[in-house]
Amino acid sequence: KLYEMGSKAYKCKERYSTTKSRDNKVSLKEVQHLTEKERTRRASKKTTLILTFIGIFLSVILIIIIGPEKVKNTFLQYTFYQVLFFVILYVLSWVLRGLKFYFVLKSAGVDINILKAIELAILGGFANIFALFQAGDVTRIVALKIHTKKDFGTASSPVFGDMLSGALGLILLVLILLTFVEPKDTKWTITSFTLLSLMVLAIFIVSFFGEKISSILSSRDSKVVTFIINMVNTLSYSLKNKSFYISVIISILSWFVEGLSFSMLFTGIYWTHTVTAEALGNIVKIIPITPGGVGTFEGVAALYISRYGISYSQAFAHSLSYHLMTKVILAVIGPICSVSLLPSKRKNSG
Structure with a gap:
């Protein structure tokens, strides 16, 4: 025992x-x-x-x-309420751009939360004010590569999709405005329809022939070809998703709100004319000729507004002030969004 x-x-x-x-x-x-x-x-x-x-x-x-003095004087030439509503509407337009980018990312199968998408959109706008060669888009591509841990082709596709969605929204807004605003502008209507037709054709080709194009290119062994194949495949997948077309609707709204922010700087001119002028100025920026579209935007916007009881030089001065103020706003809110370059804690797919 x-x-x-x-x-x-x-x-x-x-x-x-x-x-x-x-x-x-x-x-x-x-x-x-x-x-x-x-x-x-x-x-x-x-x-x-x-x-x-x-x-x-x-x-x-x-x-x-x-020039600090020039920045100060630009803001001081308007009333407090003009500047206040201008800033609120302009920031809101970028929040909507971020929401648009979120739906483009969703259509491409990239899992990033809405706040991160808004941060990336604003950061892209901030980076764009410093360079001619679409520095903001490159910044977003690099950030997406970090988040998704995918190749550059796959990471580039949502950014190109976002550019396409933005351009479609802008052109559709212009066509809507030109349909209802008097007097009619046949020249701009034809230009907008031409651009829209080219984009619709591009969407059709990528959506229905993207896979065939990729299979033809796959016979060649090259990093550039691999980049194109991955980008085309992801973009083709995105364009077949309804989320992409939701992003186009949001794009129209974001451009409209941005146009309203522009109209805050003009007194005595009906808002439909100023919104149309701002949209036409942005159409010229689709193909960047100068850094951030400086000069080309002001010229087109001023030319359109000068039809409605304001001299060309005054319209140009207001347009230049607007462009300068938007850059200052992006310079203030952009750095805060630098955090979006950090890898996401969520698991991404795409």
Whole structure:
């Protein structure tokens, strides 16, 4: 009996020792996991601060280039309420652009939350004010590559889709406005219909012949060809998704709100004329000739507005002020959105 009791006691001790050892291992793993999580969190905070600092630094450089006094005087020439409503509407237009980008990403199968999509859209606008060669689109492509962990072809596709959605929305808004605004402008209507026809043709080709184009190109072994194949495949998938066409509707709304922000700077001119002028100025920016469309936008917008009881020089001055103020706004809100370059914690697909 004593032997049996001793044997049982030894087994209990051994079992307790094994359980304790296993618990210690689990505890050690949990500590390691928490330590890794803390390190990632700290690194994320550090990167956010660095990116925000870079953004603010670029903003300061932009204001210095323009001239602090010129920036100040541009805002002071309007009433408080004009500037207030202008800023609110312009920021709202970028929030809508971000929402549009979210639906384009959704159509391409990319899982990024709405806030992140809005941040990326604004960051793209901020980057675009510094360069001619669509720096904002390149920034968004790089950010999407980080988020999706996909190749550049797949990451580029939603950005091209977003550009297409934006252009479609703008042209459709122009056609809607030109249909109802008097007097009719046949020349701009024909131009808009021509651009719309070309875009619809491009959508048709990519949607229905994208896979065939990819299969023909797949016989060639090249990084450039692989990039094109992946981009065409993703874009073809996106254009067949209803989310893309929802983005076009949001695009029309975003351009309309942006046009309303432009109309805040004009007094005595009916809002439909100023919204139309702003939209026509943006149509010229579809193919960038100057950095951010400076000069071309003002010229077209002023030419249209000068028909309605304001001199061309006055209209041009207001359009230039508007363009300058939009850049300052993007320079202020853009750096905050630098955080969107950080990898998303959500699992992405696409």
